[in-house]
Amino acid sequence: MILRELSSRALKSLLANCGVRIRTGPIVTRIRSRCGPLVEGLALHYADYTVEDDAGFADFNVAIVRPGGPRRWLRPQIAFEFDGATPFFPLPADQAFAMLEWGLNWCVHFHCHQYLIVHAAVVEQGGLALLLPGPPGSGKSTLCAALVHRGWRLLSDELALLDFGTRRAVPLPRPVSLKNASIEVIRRFAPDAVLNAPVHDTAKGAVAHMRPPAESVRRAAETARPRWIVLPRYQSGATEQLRPLSKATTFMNLADQAFNYDVHGRRGFEFLADVVSESDCFEFEYGDLDRAVVRLSALARQG
Amino acid sequence: MSLEHAQLLLSVLREPEVARSLTLSQWETLIRTARRANLLSRIALELERRELLSHVPEGPRAHFEAARVLANAQAAAVRREVGFVARALRDTGLPVVLLKGAAYLIAGLSPARGRMFSDVDILVPAERLSEVEGRLMLHGWSSAKTNAYDQRYYRQWMHELPPLKHNSRQTVLDVHHAILPTTARLKPDSRKLLAAATAVPGEPQLRVLAPIDMVLHSATHLFCNEDVGNGLRDLVDLDCLLREFGAEAGFWPKLAVRAAELDLSRPLYYALRYADRVLATPIPPEVARAAEVGRPPSWLRRLMDMLFLRSFQPTTSRAGLASIARLSLYVRAHWLRMPPLLLAHHLTVKAFRRGEETAG
Amino acid sequence: MQPPSPLRWRSVPAHAIALREWDGECVVRNEATGNSHLLGPLAGRVLGILLGAGESLGADEIAARLEAAAPDTEASDGPGAIEAVLAEFRRLGLAESEST
Numbered sequence: 001m002i003l004r005e006l007s008s009r010a011l012k013s014l015l016a017n018c019g020v021r022i023r024t025g026p027i028v029t030r031i032r033s034r035c036g037p038l039v040e041g042l043a044l045h046y047a048d049y050t051v052e053d054d055a056g057f058a059d060f061n062v063a064i065v066r067p068g069g070p071r072r073w074l075r076p077q078i079a080f081e082f083d084g085a086t087p088f089f090p091l092p093a094d095q096a097f098a099m100l101e102w103g104l105n106w107c108v109h110f111h112c113h114q115y116l117i118v119h120a121a122v123v124e125q126g127g128l129a130l131l132l133p134g135p136p137g138s139g140k141s142t143l144c145a146a147l148v149h150r151g152w153r154l155l156s157d158e159l160a161l162l163d164f165g166t167r168r169a170v171p172l173p174r175p176v177s178l179k180n181a182s183i184e185v186i187r188r189f190a191p192d193a194v195l196n197a198p199v200h201d202t203a204k205g206a207v208a209h210m211r212p213p214a215e216s217v218r219r220a221a222e223t224a225r226p227r228w229i230v231l232p233r234y235q236s237g238a239t240e241q242l243r244p245l246s247k248a249t250t251f252m253n254l255a256d257q258a259f260n261y262d263v264h265g266r267r268g269f270e271f272l273a274d275v276v277s278e279s280d281c282f283e284f285e286y287g288d289l290d291r292a293v294v295r296l297s298a299l300a301r302q303g
Numbered sequence: 304m305s306l307e308h309a310q311l312l313l314s315v316l317r318e319p320e321v322a323r324s325l326t327l328s329q330w331e332t333l334i335r336t337a338r339r340a341n342l343l344s345r346i347a348l349e350l351e352r353r354e355l356l357s358h359v360p361e362g363p364r365a366h367f368e369a370a371r372v373l374a375n376a377q378a379a380a381v382r383r384e385v386g387f388v389a390r391a392l393r394d395t396g397l398p399v400v401l402l403k404g405a406a407y408l409i410a411g412l413s414p415a416r417g418r419m420f421s422d423v424d425i426l427v428p429a430e431r432l433s434e435v436e437g438r439l440m441l442h443g444w445s446s447a448k449t450n451a452y453d454q455r456y457y458r459q460w461m462h463e464l465p466p467l468k469h470n471s472r473q474t475v476l477d478v479h480h481a482i483l484p485t486t487a488r489l490k491p492d493s494r495k496l497l498a499a500a501t502a503v504p505g506e507p508q509l510r511v512l513a514p515i516d517m518v519l520h521s522a523t524h525l526f527c528n529e530d531v532g533n534g535l536r537d538l539v540d541l542d543c544l545l546r547e548f549g550a551e552a553g554f555w556p557k558l559a560v561r562a563a564e565l566d567l568s569r570p571l572y573y574a575l576r577y578a579d580r581v582l583a584t585p586i587p588p589e590v591a592r593a594a595e596v597g598r599p600p601s602w603l604r605r606l607m608d609m610l611f612l613r614s615f616q617p618t619t620s621r622a623g624l625a626s627i628a629r630l631s632l633y634v635r636a637h638w639l640r641m642p643p644l645l646l647a648h649h650l651t652v653k654a655f656r657r658g659e660e661t662a663g
Numbered sequence: 664m665q666p667p668s669p670l671r672w673r674s675v676p677a678h679a680i681a682l683r684e685w686d687g688e689c690v691v692r693n694e695a696t697g698n699s700h701l702l703g704p705l706a707g708r709v710l711g712i713l714l715g716a717g718e719s720l721g722a723d724e725i726a727a728r729l730e731a732a733a734p735d736t737e738a739s740d741g742p743g744a745i746e747a748v749l750a751e752f753r754r755l756g757l758a759e760s761e762s763t
Binding site for chain 1: 327328330331335338339360362363365366368369370372373375376379380
Binding site: 252255269270277 | 684699
């Protein structure tokens with residue numbers, strides 16, 4: 001069943017009781033909440049996602065709840081609950097959906113060590129994956145949001161899951177998180193994109209999420225072979241420059257962005273080295289999103 | 304979280320073959336419960352050891368694989384860390400006596416299998432404490448607690464220095480001079496423990512506590528420590544040690560005697576009682592009888608039964624101080640060389656994570 | 664020119680090192696420390712020589728072996744550069760020195 005097939009009332013009821021089991025790529029998460037903004041966000045952003053039935057296996061069990069305590073009467077707050085514990089401080093209730101997304105990222109980051117996980121956006125065209133590794137602020141999410149509206153398929157905007165056995169990128173398509181100026185930039189770039197209203201005063205400023213294209217969600221079982229690794233750097237006013245980067249430097253950057261690189265020890269080292277060996281590596285400075293997308297898309301045409 | 308969930312975990316711990324017949328829903332419950340109890344990787348390694356992993360459906364199997372990988376990485380990190388500590392203390396001429404997890408690992412004991420380590424613990428003679436601290440600081444460790452109150456609290460009342468953190472590796476080292484705080488009612492003599500410490504084959508500088516002392520320390524840690532977040536995990540350690548050492552000649556007959564000598568009869572009583580009740584640890588009846596000398600008054604025993612048996616149920620209650628403390632261990636248990644840069648990459652975690660604020 | 668150093672150098676055991684090379688640069692993972700490093704061409708070749716040596720070497724011996732292995736490559740800056748690399752290796756835990 002696809003989530004949009006559930007009536008608003010049915011969705012609300014499920015979320016309030018036994019929870020909704022949503023599949024995102026290889027991960028099934030059971031989500032529970034009675035929080036209005038969360039229900040709305042879910043209905044909007046996860047409309048195209050598969051809802052699994054209760055008899056299956058859920059990898060994670062999360063909830064967005066009202067924390068107890070005296071503050072509950074002052075300002076509505078919500079907390080992210082993972083298996084009954086709350087790893088993060090509560091946030092204002094209007095940030096509920098953003099908190100869910102951050103929480104889901106945390107679940108994967110901290111637990112999915114069956115993969116090598118790189119902090120990177122991953123998009124695909126022609127069966128080949130473009131990895132855009134980078135810390136927050138490098139512009140990878142904005143680039144990613146733009147690319148998936150110009151012929152690329154979304155695998156992930158933030159968490160590249162690399163499979164040791166196949167050496168392929170495993171899709172984990174989820175709403176793309178956009179911050180501050182990027183929100184408006186993407187609205188203009190892709191007027192058809194579905195974004196929720198931004199929430200303000202978060203630790204990152206204004207945050208909005210963009211629904212992934214339905215096709216990216218539908219094709220979430222299709223893995224892709226890493227082919228290009230591009231380290232992006234947004235610099236206002238800069239002319240786009242795609243420069244080859246040495247594989248050794250690319251390796252170090254990738255390892256630096258691979259949260260669980262140390263966990264995998266020698267195997268992680270050899271694996272990342274193999275991925276780098278088989279990819280073309282670049283650094284990419286850009287100042288204009290349209291031209292950046294054109295330049296990167298030219299890579300796909302070269303094959 | 305129900306008793307039923309706790310019982311599922313316990314039944315798998317007692318008899319891993321149970322894994323052949325679990326439903327997906329039970330796997331889901333087991334994984335969540337085990338993770339909260341800090342036992343997921345232990346179960347993963349037990350299933351691997353008994354060649355049962357192929358019987359685990361794909362969904363749950365991925366979690367065991369992840370937990371296995373994490374535990375192996377931590378074991379490698381602990382070995383490295385022990386090496387660094389030994390090197391730092393080489394010139395003191397002191398043997399480095401390892402405690403708890405690091406000891407189990409270096410001595411090749413079964414509680415190390417699938418263990419999630421959070422720090423390294425060592426025991427040094429009280430009179431050499433400043434010298435040891437000085438050496439460690441020369442090699443890059445510094446006190447994690449800079450608050451003057453905390454410093455005084457540890458140095459005056461506790462049985463260990465304030466935790467030391469290595470400046471570049473970010474790993475934590477606890478230096479103990481006793482196994483209980485000076486203020487505790489029980490007074491086990493550390494000099495006796497140090498004197499009986501045994502060598503580790505192939506590691507001339509390292510020592511671990513003698514088998515009986517190791518068991519008694521584990522019992523003391525479990526029953527005299529206010530942090531019961533790892534209660535079940537610690538009891539599993541005890542169960543492992545008792546089974547492993549129980550096969551050695553001279554272990555059982557001397558256990559209660561040594562406990563009395565070290566003023567640890569009370570923790571031993573509880574240890575045997577709860578290991579038997581919760582994990583069905585095989586304990587010779589004459590040893591249980593000998594341990595009766597440590598039995599508390601009935602009212603206290605009933606209270607402890609209630610507290611401990613409940614604390615052994617890995618609960619998934621709503622946020623409270625206890626679950627924050629448990630989670631801070633849980634978060635801290637992901638202990639590897641994590642440069643500050645990696646933490647900074649995850650703004651949400653850095654901004655919002657509670658664990659660091661309350662962790663020791 | 665400085666007199667040759669009396670120090671002799673030995674790398675960590677070869678089984679602790681994983682190494683990959685591209686276009687003269689290499690990346691190294693040292694199991695003994697858990698750390699990974701990027702080495703430039705000279706450093707990479709020096710490490711290779713130490714790993715293959717099986718005994719401790721002095722800086723001048725390393726220089727001689729470098730020369731013998733690749734006489735066409737541009738001359739390194741002499742023992743000084745090699746000693747700087749070795750000192751860095753010691754700092755990183757890739758090699759240890761012992762006095763003769």
